[in-house]
Amino acid sequence: xxxxxxATLGAAAVLAVAALPAQGETTISGAKxxxxxxxxxxxxxxxxxxIDHFGTYPRVETVRPRIVLVPAGKMAxxxxxxxxxxxxxxxxxxxxxxxxYLQRPWFADRVYDRSILLHELVHHRQTHARHWYCDQAMEWxxxxxxxxxxxxxxxxxxxxxxxxxxxxxxxxxxxxxx
Ligand SMILES: [Zn+2]
Numbered sequence: 001x002x003x004x005x006x007a008t009l010g011a012a013a014v015l016a017v018a019a020l021p022a023q024g025e026t027t028i029s030g031a032k033x034x035x036x037x038x039x040x041x042x043x044x045x046x047x048x049x050x051i052d053h054f055g056t057y058p059r060v061e062t063v064r065p066r067i068v069l070v071p072a073g074k075m076a077x078x079x080x081x082x083x084x085x086x087x088x089x090x091x092x093x094x095x096x097x098x099x100x101y102l103q104r105p106w107f108a109d110r111v112y113d114r115s116i117l118l119h120e121l122v123h124h125r126q127t128h129a130r131h132w133y134c135d136q137a138m139e140w141x142x143x144x145x146x147x148x149x150x151x152x153x154x155x156x157x158x159x160x161x162x163x164x165x166x167x168x169x170x171x172x173x174x175x176x177x178x
Contacts, residue, residue, distance in 0.1 A: 064121070069101075100121070112150065140168035
């Protein structure tokens, strides 16, 4: 009686642990204040809902992105190490570790800052949605969604589309429009 009961409990515990990474919340590190941490925690579900509505890439149910806030001085090195270079290099997405890097300070009340996080969340979905000939091919759609997001707030995105088109064609490497 006793052993099967314990074994069942043990199996349940293992299942619960195994299920954690898939269903876990987005983890955020590098925040300097609780307000900063809370701002990002609040922003992610709102931005995800926006992408559901205006984008075409489905939510990633298996892997939640990690979000890491980094000071400006470290951002350049991180951008150089990841295939993707975000808008004005204030954001980056590392597909291998599903990590979004955001340059500090990041302000929830600045639409442009929110649009950077949105852009990187789009990359997280794109990476899991299909195969890409090069990582840069994801940029066109990511910038288009970012532009729509900014446009809705009455902000001119100022995106240099010719450069994005070239980058997205996979023909040009190491070209990073700012
Ligand atoms: Zn990008």
